[in-house]
Amino acid sequence: MQLPNPPRSPRSNRERTEATRHALLEAARPLFVGKGYGDTSTPEVSVAAGTTRGALYHHFVDKRDLFRHVLQREAEAVRNDIIAATPAGLSAHEALIAGGEAYLQAMAVPGRTRLLLLEGPAVLGLAEIAAIDESNAAETLHAGLAAAIGRDEEVSIDALSKLLSAAFDRAALEIDAGGDPEVVKAAMLWLVQRTLGKGDKTVRKR
Secondary structure, three states: OOOOOOOOOOOOHHHHHHHHHHHHHHHHHHHHHHHOOOOOOHHHHHHHHOOOHHHHHHHOOOHHHHHHHHHHHHHHHHHHHHHHHOOOOOOHHHHHHHHHHHHHHHHOOOOHHHHHHHHHHHHHOHHHHHHHHHOOHHHHHHHHHHHHHOOOOOOOHHHHHHHHHHHHHHHHHHHHOOOOHHHHHHHHHHHHHHHHOOOOOOOOOO
């Protein structure tokens, strides 16, 4: 005799909370990308997420807070892609090149450049968006430069990291604006090679 399947355990409050939060973030992203922050309303996000406006304000203080969390997820995704592309077996120089390529590829995800490099600074301000970056992609770049160059050189790793980070962001913007991805990537990695004082053996002219 076949016993009936046991009833499924109801989802815990925590699981329901996480599911609602995830749905709101997933619904908000395409709206912020497609319409921009200013033209996106919280009722729109709630409807797209299949929940209530009250639920949105239970999870996020306001629209700006929701936007901040969307950007945080995007920045973490970029960081994760960089880490995945730089396994422990690579040399410090190889890791910088691989990480740079991974950054540009990660930023090519539709809407990501607009969110992190255009809308983000305009809505959150330069200081807040810099803090998000510094705990994600910029942190990996800083660590990579410190490993490749060392801390006894006559250059500030902090300053160099910020300058190269700005160059990578500009490269991502150039690609997003329609520039040839391969040409831009080759130029950016050429710059990294020259910064490391290495011959152009990794980056081939295209």
